[in-house]
Amino acid sequence: MKKKLVVLTGAGISAESGIKTFRDSDGLWEGHDVMEVATPEGWHKNQELVLDFYNKRRQQLKEVKPNLGHIILAELEKDFDVHIITQNVDDLHERAGSTKVLHLHGELLKVRSVRDKNLILDWTEDLFTGDFDSNGHQLRPHIVWFGEEVPALEEAIDITETADYFAVIGTSLQVYPAAGLISYTPSTTPVFYIDPKPISIPNIRNKVETIAKFASEGVADLRTRLNSF
The missing domain is CATH 3.40.50.1220 (TPP-binding domain)
Known part of the structure; x- marks a missing residue:
């Protein structure tokens, strides 16, 4: 064995x-304050910013090996x-x-429902406001943000x-x-x-x-x- x-x-x-990582230098992740793009508070404050941030990370992932x-x-x-x-x-x-x-x-190439954390979908392209699950609820990045349970x-x-x-x-x-x-x-x-x-x-x-x-x-x-x- x-x-x-x-x-x-x-x-x-x-x-x-x-x-890139953010902990080696100034607390910024790809030029963004992590509290703005990696917390539930950031999501509620500016959903468009968060979605755009992870869309760019998803695209970047396709370019690396x-x-x-x-x-x-x-x-x-x-x-x-x-x-x-x-x-x-x-x-x-x-x-x-x-x-x-x-x-x-979490995983960058997956998204989940904002209402049902167990409703997880594979997702390789951009995610936008108005992309819903089968029950009509907004999808969000399948990422464990600061302050969320693991x-x-x-x-x-x-x-x-x-x-x-x-x-x-x-x-x-x-x-x-x-x-x-x-x-x-x-x-x-x-x-x-x-x-x-x-x-x-x-x-x-x-x-x-x-x-x-x-x-x-x-x-x-x-x-x-x-x-x-």
């Missing part, structure tokens, strides 16, 4: 494909039972070939609790509850932390191997280390 490798990924792995970090994680399925838990809303893990991907913060969290915890190896790649470990997942790893599970600017991880029982590299180079290093076990 293959050992279970659970990988928590963040914006750092997608940044190498050309998708998975990088070596995504590809190596997919290739690791040959030797491990790999589960990706990602904070990213892009589909680059899937396009690289990963088959078990759980999106904590529906996939319990599943992510269940996956993490059975990890033989746990890797953290390209995330600042500042966004909760995702950052708290690491505390659910079994105490004997080795943890690998890949980030060019790693921080200390507080209150962790596990042995942590830090790989101070960008995602693509760091994942290649991770593969080498895993093969040594």
